[in-house]
Amino acid sequence: MIGISESVMQFLLALIVVGPLAGAVAALLPAPPGLKGKSPDQAVLRHGVTVTGAVLVAAIVLTLGFDHDHPSKMQATTDISWIPALDVRIHLGIDGISLPLLVLTALLTFLCALYSYFKMPKGPSPKAFVALILVLESGTLATFAVLDLLLFFLAFEMVLIPMYFLIARWGGAERTQAAWKFILYTLLGSVVMLLGLLLIGLRAGTFDMVALATDNGSELSTSVQVIAVLAVGLGLAVKTPMWPLHSWLPDAHTAAPTVGSVLLAGVLLKMGTYGFVRILLPIAPEGMETFAPYLAAFAVVGIIYGSLACLALARPGAKGDLKRLIAYSSVGHMGFVLLGISTMSPTGVNGALFANIAHGLITGLLFFLVGALKDRTGTSDLDTLAQGSGAALYGKAPRLGGLLAFGAVASLGLPGLAGFWGEMLALFGAFKPASDLSRPAFLTFMAIAAFGTLLTAAYMLIVVRRVCMGPAPGSAEAASGGASPATGGANSVTGGAGSAPGGTGAAPGAERTPGLADVHGYEFAAWTPLVALTVLAGLWPAALLGLTDPVVQQLLAGGKS
Template sequence: MPSGRDRAARVVATVAAALTFLLTLVIPFARPTEFGWFDYGPEAPAITPWLDLHFDWVPALGLAFHLGVDGVSYPLVVLTGLLTLLCCAYTIKKVPAGGSGRALAALLLVLEVGVIGTFLALDLILFFVFFEIVLLPMYAVIAGWGGPDRRAAARKFVLYTLAGSVLLLLGVVTVVAEAGTGDLLELTGASMLSRTTQTIAFTLLLLAFAVKAPLWPLHTWLPDAHTEAPTVGSVILAGVLLKMGTYGLIRVGLGVAPDAAEAAGPVLGLFAVLAILFGSLICLRQYELKRLIAYSSVGHMGFVLLGIATFTEIGIQAALIGNIAHGLITGLLFFLAGTIKDRSGTGSLNQLSGLRESAPRLAGLLGFAAIASLGLPGLAGFWGEAFAVVAAVRAGGPYWLTLAALAAVGGALTAAYFLRLLRQVTHGPATPEVRALRPAIAGVEWFAWAPLIVLTLAVGLVPALVLSDTSAPILGLLAGAP
């Protein structure tokens, strides 16, 4: 295809992504005003969506096309729309080698459909369908536009996620078979499942979502996928695809199997702390930029899991704001890492010293993203980690206090490896590879980075931007617990 037509297709994809993002912004204004923000009366279901689209999909099988949005899912919907727009815009002038820009932009839009659909689905079968839509497009993005070992990384990604898909399907079928419905409005908080069924279903769902998140020790596909994926692939993967796992654990795992979820809380808390500690320790030994950022996600998702494991309102809120903060900050980190690697030709930290001499603006932005990711107060990364530790402390008892203390140690290790990263990359004499970074930052790069910078500051200063409407739906999700 002529390059002009290919570029036009990328512009069209960006416009489509922009329209989708604008639609996500008007959702709060489109909900019925006569009921106020929520309609949580004594007879209301545990989940009361702001907007609710519900009609028969496959009547013979009792399947419904049921979509809705509330305070738990809405921030993730907006985040998905924003990152997809930024990535599509990024492809207008920066198409990685390996295939046409038009195909890459189209795959990004398909990924958006799957991710937003997952966050909106209020039927378990529909949730599974949307959850699986992202599998092949992400495989194609990694395998088609990734690095030298892209095919091996893509195969590893697809094998892990397919295994998780099988477990998710078994969990969904287990729930639907006993409850007689897949409607999350009916299942959540109603205790429709026996304790045995809840235990089986929650175990299957937990393993499936742990692969997608990914949570330690099922995380080993993530570093390879991030290292080989193109910049936009890494941003979407870290920014929103990982959140499908943690969101699913909250919405589906806790919602339909609350008894089993609460019983498993101490075990989940232990695995969360192990993820935080091991992720940080591995990062201290990493010398490849994108792999370090990828492993940092394991630790950050550990804080998210710790909040969920406490089975409390503040813990779930920690998980929700941790998801959003991680999407913003890690998305920015991967944008910056992609720029550095593309221009210098290397991601080795040993070959990237002296960045502040050759590219001071880029060094400053990397410093901002790094300190945001290590949880500096006043920036978005602080609240999820702080809330998770506080939730563990409030859970009480020596066990949870120990977990809280170990998580705090993990937070200190996070600061250590990010400061080590900045010392190695920004200080010292500039290497020949870094001197190649002298070209000015392009306008499309500023367009992709600026919203993430602003929102990292905004969420850090005003966490209510994410948490203001989460209390009622979280209490609904926890209503089925004994």
């Protein structure tokens, strides 16, 4: 949009990747004089906000300087030889599909740092906390910015250790087990992925993603592609997570601190789906074609499974944990993303990328909200919160309740909000998949996935009813599917007005439990960007699709276009 010279762009991108790493090292050192702040803890938390803020600013400037007329062209590219022995090059660059993810990561990490500045999770010193968040940010940003297979693997691995410690040190109950499960699953997946990446690189003679993508796999025989897709896909599928490999996710989310959950759902999961689009689709199209129906089938099972699991958790008396519920809903949403990718059609892949971003915004917001709720009430257990009659958040903390309802309806895919377009397009893609794929199969998948959206609506609305509404006695009996559409309509109205101070139900809530604080200033600061972007992406999807579509067209067509 604005002309920024290429060398400045290069510098900005390098800064975005390296900056947080340098910041992490600086966080471990004692604060320099003049920056000591009120206490060492406060100083280091402020340092985290500053660094992530600077990275966010750099990412925004990068977006402004990005040539939006040619999003399919790699921009701000740096290409330096690093390890000639392994043919590893520091090859950085952004195009229309990596830029949104880059900005999303920078934004979410900044919001997390801001949130922790005011609300540091319980645990050991914030020094290590800030350093780990920054390393995590660097790893995720690098994953989206690198264009070399081995560097991608390095970045992919870089997030493991920080996330492990974030869960194991600052998490809630059963955090050690959850942290182990997270790291062992992901590592097993990513080591297998390394084998696949090596196979691709050694057979094709280069590890450079751009070169490989323009070849469109012509160097690789079909059998190599099939093995490579199996191996790489396995690693990415664990991360995404795809249905039978997802079982680490609910545990990790339940145990992780709020900030950890937000980052895990908001950006870490995207690394998996991004890998599918960036590596597998263009580099091994024949292998993808072999596995696309299976991938779609697993994705659809994931959608239904995630929704059913959520429904089961949302039931009264199920002792469902809200964080666990949102984690399962992530399995369902990522199922839509995978379904979109597996169609191998431009519509589906665009939808997948859109749903990716939307999920990052909405689920990030939901985890923030549930975290805030847990901080206030001391529990995220749905039954304890609702206590048979509903937690009546609308009454006790109307803004919080409104935001939660907003997040819920955004998550179920209400038209006009971000969640809608991605899933819609993914379903469209499944309606007309790539010409080599079996259409009847994908039509079936589409039908099942569409049914999944209904289930999603059902559990989200049950959650809203049980958490936000109440305390009228006897409302628990009405928690059946028939009542949902009615409440849905009512909630979406409340949701739309959620960010504005709405005080309709404040009077009855205040008299019951006066202790529940409404949204604090810093919470507004951390959540408003997410709300605004959710609305923006819902009303103006072209902004995002205009970026991704040319790239997707090019990646799918490869050298042919």
